[in-house]
Amino acid sequence: MPAVTSIIDGGLGNQMFQYAAARALSLRLGADLTLDLRRLNRRGHRPFDLAGFALAPNHLTLTAGRPPKPPGRLKRLVRSMLGIRDYFHETSFPFNPAVFALSAPVTLDGYFQSELYFTEQAEVIRGDFQPAAAHVRAIEQLTHQLIPADPSVSLHVRRGDYVEAKNLAILGLAPLAYYERALAILAQRLPAKPTICVFTDDPAWVRAHLPLPADTRYISEHTSSAMEDLLLMSRCSHHITANSSFSWWGAWLNPNPAKIVITPAQWFQPSSGLDARDLRPAGWLTA
Secondary structure, three states, X not given: OOEEEEEOOOOHHHHHHHHHHHHHHHHHHOOEEEEEOHHHHHHOOOOOOOOOEOOOOOOEEEOOOOOOOOOOHHHHHHHHHOOOOOEEEOOOOOOOHHHHHOOOOEEEEOOOOOHHHOHHHHHHHHHHOOEOHHHXXXXXXXXXXXXXXXXXXXXXXXXXHHHOHHHHOOOOOOOHHHHHHHHHHHHHHOOOOOEEEEXXXXXXXXXXXXXXOOOOEEHHHHOOOHHHHHHXXXXXXXXXXXXXXXXXXXXXXXXXOOOOEEEOOOOOOHHHOOOOOOOOOOOOEEO
């Protein structure tokens, strides 16, 4: 059967977007799903982070050989004129409805960071991004131990690679004032004082710079993988994200329609030229 192939690259959040867009398209077309890990493996700086999820049964993976290169502008033009659309290279950040006109076999190459690519298959995608059988018990135990009963708020502070010059130029860091505004919004909207559950790669920095209630829980100090962090984030009642696809997914995987999700008003640096208009699902707030 013809396949929809997704080129997997980047960190966990990016990999999830790439998977979700291809999975939804494969369901739309009645096609097989293939995950191409060759670019990820060739670069070597990121692992394949989706292996612990309950992904689509019978999907295939490509690991051997050289990764494909996206066709250049002239080649794309010629192929388009000839009606050849077996390689879709994302050339702009906003949602592109042309994906829905594709047919299999086709390779998707890009980030596809919008819920609009998989809204119709949201229930399936949420199911795919639950822990695989080998991890269910551990996630349940961590949730019971670390995530309090309602109300709880996941608060994500990402530093790590975001403080590197090349990433600062594109993404920047969500400022402390953003978190203060977001906490104030939640205080106004929630009937009871929530427990703040901090997810961060730099807990010492958060403790030193961001005033939080005494009963705040630093969840990331008790987990051992990015997948555990993300799934525990999704078990919280409400969410304050960073400008990060990681906490985007932590919030999105929470299926509760009454959840409050607050995101940074500035997702990318203005100088980056990236347009985030389709990044936030309807109903998510900015601060």
